[in-house]
Amino acid sequence: MAGAQQTYPKWLLACKQHITDSKEWDSFLKELHDAIQQQLTQSHVQYFSDLSEPEKELFMERATQAIKGGTVYNGLCKKVSVITDQSLNEDVSRQLLEESPMDTKTDLVIESAEEGALSLLKKWPDMKNKLYICLNQPLPLHIRQLTWRLYLSNTKEYSYSVRKHYIDQLNTNPRAAISMYDYDISQKCETLLNSEPTFNDLRGSVGIFYGMKATLSYYHSILKTKNRLRDVEHLLAVPFMDVASTNISRREPPPGRVVALIVEEFMTFLGSRPGFVVDSGSDDHNDEVIAFIDKVAKLLQRRHPEVSRMITEKFVPVKEKIVATETGSYALLTEGLMTLIRPMIRSVFVTYLKMDTLLYIWDQYMIGVDTPGFNNEWLAIVTVTLLGLIKEKLKEATSPAHMEKILKAESCKLTVPQFQYEIKLHYYKDLFSLLTKDQKAAMPILDPTQAQHPPWRHWYNDVIPPHTKPQDRRKAREEREAERDRQLQQQKDVETARKEQDQRERRDEEETFLKMAAVDRQRVEEERIALQDQLDEERRRRIEAEKRAQAEIDQLKLELAAMKHTKPPSRAPSTNSMSSNISRLIIAPPPSRASKITIEPLVVLPPVEEARTPTPAQTPTEQRNKIIIDFLRRAKHGVDKVAHAEGNDKSDLDRETEGYLRQNVRDIKNAQKEVFGKTLDPGEFDKMPPKKQQDTSEKMIKLMQKWREERRAKELAKKR
Incomplete structure (x- = not known):
């Protein structure tokens, strides 16, 4: 239940709760139950649960149609309207009060309503037929993305398999999803995106380029043909890229799931095009093109006769300008329209209209995809409206080629409100009736108050369940239960297989991780051994140096001891000679870094003149x-x-x-704060255990050494 609540906005859930708690809802359920019960009685069915799922749905729809328009039904509709308005307004008011948004209240109402509509469409995709209320309106971006996805997800044919096949190929053999003419397709995509004025918003986008190229390359690889793609197929891919542009980065290629969705929509769209749009040159397609041109010609004569006259005049050769019959003029009109609008219809107005206007045209096309004959009528109306909007410019044309040039140049300037106004004024009622006629007459009306069967209307549209015996219904119910059990078991098997696959993938990842960890451990061990060898070598060199130094010290001690025990000569040695001997044994200390004094050689005192007669008070030992x-x-x-x-x-x-x-004192205090969290009192360190003193001393020395090195590095950097 928590997962379901997260799918819908809070105001919509609150609205649902208020409706189900109302007395109008209880009255509606009671009347609906009575209508269903009467149908069960008339059909000689004892329990509603004995019916199959299609039969249950049929009974529910009949009962709903039976009470539709009654007092209870109208009361519930009014209640729903009031509660919806109240819940939405309260939620928006709360946002304005608590969140202080930058948007206006109108913007927040539209955004919240859009969010609610999206959540309902995602939960019940079959409600897409309710989008007929958006006729002649450009869809908001998120609703447009979902609408195109719903209407171009044809699971009855091949779209789902194409999407799945594309994803499988990306995971197993990406090369199979690339056409042999991939380079040619890339060049055409790049040229088209960079040169076409109506694609300015997509120019320079790396993600759009790669997504378009991948879609067309995969489409061509599926065709299994050596012929290159037609230019019009490149053009028809652009609107899908623009709609998906919010999910595509401008600097990086798009993710595979986004391309898979575009591939599904694009290929479904190509497969659902009317024959006059495909226009492959076959006899069937030529017949459809002729029929479509005939429809446009008749509609143009009725709405914009001056445009039809201009086309007739411009496409009549000069030498044959004679008084033509009505039949001859119509033939010239259809011939002129064939040349003028055929390229425009093939591309479904791509490059003829700027992008926002084009997407408005395609929105209405998508809404009518499932309605037979709607898109033929819609494209004809758009064509006639376009010619009527630029009729003043068409008057300047002097030749058929000039007229085509004007059509291409002026159609790009048309806006959405211009089309909306003309369609609302002349065609909206007919289009709306065509779009909703099947919904209005799809179900028969059953009046629960009548004892006899009512006069059925279009009853052949419904599958009436045949009258069956109880044992037949029991057998059918057992078969349904067996089929349900089989489907449940199949779902369990699929889930088990998926879990096993996940476990295998997890084990493979763990094995890969263990291998990488073993390689890292081996590398670390080798580095440790190398460092240990270096340490041993350094220790050996130090020991040898210490031995040599100790030997030299011992030698000096021996020499000094020998000097002490040596008998004095007949006369006292000169100070100069003694100083020279000792100076050769003492090594001068190294210079200090802080001192700038140049070390001079040890100055030897001048020789002291020997006394002619030594002082009798000084013995040789005292003199030495x-x-x-x-x-x-x-x-x-x-x-x-x-x-x-x-x-x-x-x-x-x-x-x-x-x-x-x-x-140094500051470093010691800072190190104490880092290690102990405070500055130690005098004698506090001495009271600690020896082990703790040693550990903390090492930590403090490391910190102080680190700080000294950082300061030294900064001083060197300044000197540089």
Whole structure:
């Protein structure tokens, strides 16, 4: 029930609820029940359930026709009208109050009514015959799309199979849906869309081009012929593309489901065309063309005699301009009309009318597709109306070719209101009667108050169920139940097959996913092994470097120890020689990035003059220690000078170092906020367990390192 309610607008569901709760509806049901019961009594049928579905439908329609026009029926119609108007108005008022839309109240009423009509047509497609109320009116876009789809969905013949066949070919063998002349069809479609003035709205649309090309290419592949498509078949595909343009992107090819629907409508339309529109040159089609031209000629003489005279005069050779008989003039008129309007009828006015006017003409054509003879009459009326609207321009024609040129140029300027006015003034009653005559006389009238059978009218249109015996009805009912069970079982089998197919597809997708996952795992494992090898190699190099460094340190320690235990020479060593020996063992520190001082080689102190007589107070050990301390002091001074700089450089270095220290403090606080959600109090970190301290320290170090790298990247970008 929830799914059904979502199909209809809320105001329509509320309207239905109010109607079914009204007393007028109860009275209508009671009277309808009485009418059906009388039919059952007269037909000697005990129960309504004993009837077949066609019989039930027939009894219901007879009963409805019997009470139609009565007091109860009229009361219900008035109630429905009032409640519909009230529900729709309340819904629109609610939208204006709560949603504050940009549209006016009139626009909202039209949109809501359109939504309700669409929902009813989708639920009950057979109600499409009610669209005769739209006669002589251009259909709104969404109703136009649904109307064309309903009238061009001929499931009794081949349209559904064509649509299904096209989808199957797209899924299994897309190449089979492409014509051998696909390139030629593409060129013609591109040229037509880019050059024809009446197709300006479609020009430059990639989706329209590909949809039109795919439709025509598939249509030609179905024909199984080596002949190329006619130009008129390219023209007839354009209105279908324009109607479907809202579902097609201008920059991308259309989806397959949209093309499948266009293919169905286009091929059904081509198969339902009258013979005078097909005009293939066969004898049957030639006869239909002649009959259609005769109808147009007679209608033109009656409505626009001046146009018929102009055509007669223009198509008479100059040397034969003599007083013609009435029969001869009519023959000249039909001959002239044959030349003038034949191309226009073949294309059903495509390229002769601008697109909105053309779609208005095609809307009426679609509404009358199921009504025999309607479209013949409609196309003749449109042709005569068109010639009558441009009659002033036709007077300027000097030759048949000039008249054709004027027809092509001036017809594109005609508008929908011009056609509506002429048709409403002269032809609407006849067209409406032709469109609704079968609906009015389809069912006989049965008066429940009469004891005898009423005078039937057109009873032969109905299939009267024969009188049967109870055992025959019981047997028929059992057969119907068996058939119903068979259909249910068939539906269950189809559903089971569909579920199995879905499961197979799901398993295939899972297997594909598992294979892809295995490939990804293998690739990740290979990368991990390669990285592990690189890590091991780097670790090995580091260990070797550490061993070499440790060996050098040990060697230096040994040399230093040896120097300490070496006996002093007969005279004290010079400071210069001792400094030179130690300076060769100490490696100069690297320069600081913040310092701009160029590192100079270690300055060797000038040799100290040897005392002629050593001071007796200093022992050799004290002299050696003094020299080492003096060397270390000078080394420290050099390192401090390199590390901390001097003068302005020292001030700059101190300022920059202070900035780094402050930034480091801010990074530590921000990292604490990221990891702990707050800044830690003094000593709070030390109270945490060692494991938590280690984990949180690593997270904070990673965050700080990340922020430092980002700042460094920004500084480098600015310098560039």
